[in-house]
Amino acid sequence: MLAQAASAPSLAGLQTMLKQIGSGLSAHKETHGATPELTAAKHQLRDWVEARLAGVDLGVDPRAFAATLHGELRAAGLLCDDCESDNWGYVDDVRVERAGGMLVVITAFGIECGYDESAYLYAWTGQQWRRVWDHERTTYTLKDYLPESIHDVQVTTPDTDGSRLIMLLGSQTVCGGAFKNLYTRAWRLSANQITPVLDATVFGNDGYPPIDGRLRRDEVLVKYTAGGRLDGDPHTAVRRWRITGNTATPIDPIAVRPLDFVLEWIAAPWDESRAHSESAALQSAHAQLSRTDDAGDFPDATLKCTSGDDLWQVTTKLFEGQKMYYRVRWTMPITFSMVAVSNMPFADCTLKDERGDAYPNVFNVVR
Numbered sequence: 001m002l003a004q005a006a007s008a009p010s011l012a013g014l015q016t017m018l019k020q021i022g023s024g025l026s027a028h029k030e031t032h033g034a035t036p037e038l039t040a041a042k043h044q045l046r047d048w049v050e051a052r053l054a055g056v057d058l059g060v061d062p063r064a065f066a067a068t069l070h071g072e073l074r075a076a077g078l079l080c081d082d083c084e085s086d087n088w089g090y091v092d093d094v095r096v097e098r099a100g101g102m103l104v105v106i107t108a109f110g111i112e113c114g115y116d117e118s119a120y121l122y123a124w125t126g127q128q129w130r131r132v133w134d135h136e137r138t139t140y141t142l143k144d145y146l147p148e149s150i151h152d153v154q155v156t157t158p159d160t161d162g163s164r165l166i167m168l169l170g171s172q173t174v175c176g177g178a179f180k181n182l183y184t185r186a187w188r189l190s191a192n193q194i195t196p197v198l199d200a201t202v203f204g205n206d207g208y209p210p211i212d213g214r215l216r217r218d219e220v221l222v223k224y225t226a227g228g229r230l231d232g233d234p235h236t237a238v239r240r241w242r243i244t245g246n247t248a249t250p251i252d253p254i255a256v257r258p259l260d261f262v263l264e265w266i267a268a269p270w271d272e273s274r275a276h277s278e279s280a281a282l283q284s285a286h287a288q289l290s291r292t293d294d295a296g297d298f299p300d301a302t303l304k305c306t307s308g309d310d311l312w313q314v315t316t317k318l319f320e321g322q323k324m325y326y327r328v329r330w331t332m333p334i335t336f337s338m339v340a341v342s343n344m345p346f347a348d349c350t351l352k353d354e355r356g357d358a359y360p361n362v363f364n365v366v367r
Contacts, residue, residue, distance in 0.1 A: 009051045011048055018090070025112060032112040032145075036140055060103075093108075094107050101123075102123050102124075106150050113175035116148075118150075119168060135168055149172075149173045163191075165187070165215060165243060166186060167215040168186075170183040170211075180210065184201075185200075186220055198248040204237070205234050217243075220243060223237065223238050235260040238253050238255055239254065254336070256359055298315060301356070303350060310330050311328070312330055
């Protein structure tokens with residue numbers, strides 16, 4: 001028993017190791033001070049958590065277990081209460097949650113201006129918790145080191161073949177402006193292998209959480225706050241993928257209001273906007289409207305059209321340009337397509353309707 005206790009993973013020396021890595025910050029600015037030695041530190045903390053997991057059963061309370069870990073990290077001097085931006089030498093609290101009958105563990109290591117977070121998934125074998133999946137950033141180069149904040153990990157229940165889907169939502173962790181890269185990733189977990197299914201990056205507002213999502217056996221659905229493009233005001237953007245086997249295919253919706261749809265339609269490359277256009281002839285208008293300066297606004301209210309219950313008009317005025325009018329088909333609940341673009345208002349689009357400005361909860365309306 002004494003021999004086992006002596007060899008059990010511990011936190012001893014972890015802070016010293018982290019301080020030593022952080023001392024080389026000036027030589028590794030391109031990776032925010034991180035070097036391959038950080039992987040060893042990540043694994044020491046992971047192994048320590050797993051040693052603690054070995055002592056709990058299937059009914060473990062994640063919150064109580066995380067509180068126990070917090071106490072030991074605090075006693076080891078690894079938590080920092082007054083770090084402002086440089087968190088080197090410290091870790092953040094270990095988060096523990098249940099997902100799909102499994103346990104999710106998220107660890108966080110301080111780097112220059114933020115934390116580098118890793119996620120681990122554990123399945124109950126009937127006697128103990130066993131790690132079946134992990135997500136770590138362990139390539140420390142300017143191009144490939146992408147430390148992230150992990151906001152959510154979701155897991156489906158087993159499919160008929162016993163496989164599951166795992167979804168991770170994260171965001172760029174290092175200092176920056178109000179907008180950052182947001183990540184949606186998914187894997188298929190089977191008895192024999194882990195297969196990447198989806199890896200998508202968007203640019204969105206760094207709110208809390210900056211990205212929110214829902215995972216089903218055949219679908220990934222996320223929403224986030226995108227830039228206003230025209231008037232500077234942010235808007236809600238939606239991304240949805242149909243999962244077939246190990247393939248993810250983009251499907252509707254991409255927005256929740258006609259105005260937001262116009263923003264998405266203008267901003268996307270034509271090969272994407274074509275899928276949301278009712279005529280290939282709209283390509284020329286799309287090319288003329290595409291801009292990189294994001295200048296302009298929405299001078300008029302979104303209006304309902306009388307010639308079709310699903311038709312709406314959105315108006316833009318790009319910088320130093322004339323007003324442009326967009327005829328949008330809104331198929332309930334939130335599927336949109338571009339019908340026409342004109343420099344003149346559509347004669348039948350005159351009705352004010354509060355639905356045009358409402359923000360429905362995408363997770364409630366998309367079944």
